[in-house]
Amino acid sequence: MDFEEFVVYLCSLCDSCSVLKSRPTFRRIIRNGSTEMFSGLPYIYSLLNCLICMWYGTPLISADNLLVTTVNSIGAVFQFVYIIIFLMYAEKAKKVNFLILLEAYFVDIGQSSVISS
Numbered sequence: 001m002d003f004e005e006f007v008v009y010l011c012s013l014c015d016s017c018s019v020l021k022s023r024p025t026f027r028r029i030i031r032n033g034s035t036e037m038f039s040g041l042p043y044i045y046s047l048l049n050c051l052i053c054m055w056y057g058t059p060l061i062s063a064d065n066l067l068v069t070t071v072n073s074i075g076a077v078f079q080f081v082y083i084i085i086f087l088m089y090a091e092k093a094k095k096v097n098f099l100i101l102l103e104a105y106f107v108d109i110g111q112s113s114v115i116s117s
Contacts, residue, residue, distance in 0.1 A: 012071045019046070019078040026082060029089050040086045040098045044105055047079035051109050061116065 001009075022043070029035055050072045055061060057068030083102070087095055 008067065012067050015071050016074050019075045022078075022082055026085050029085065033089060035086060035090045035094065038086075040083065040090070040094075041101075043079055043082045043086060044098075044102055047076060047083065048105050048109065050075040050079055052112070055109075055113060055116070 025038060029038065054069055054072035054076060057065035057070075057072060059065075087098065090098060
């Protein structure tokens with residue numbers, strides 16, 4: 001393994017571990033049974049980032065980027081879980097606004113996928 005390959009794997013490992021940084025926040029949300037004053041926007045933004053990078057890594061867009069797809073797939077799964085937990089404990093008004101925004105982002109990802117194909 002050469003140095004460049006080592007750095008790529010190290011960065012991928014760090015990126016995969018970075019999605020775990022929200023665990024203390026969600027432990028608190030679950031323990032208190034409320035989202036309190038936490039915003040769900042960072043989780044939507046992170047999900048959007050993972051989905052865009054995952055799309056970039058697919059063979060349809062660029063060759064030999066399986067690692068990019070894998071790392072961002074893992075990130076997307078964690079972000080989905082965080083979003084589901086956030087929605088379970090959010091107040092109704094916050095939940096409605098959050099779902100509208102989430103739907104807008106999915107429409108955006110869908111349009112980006114169609115345009116770039």
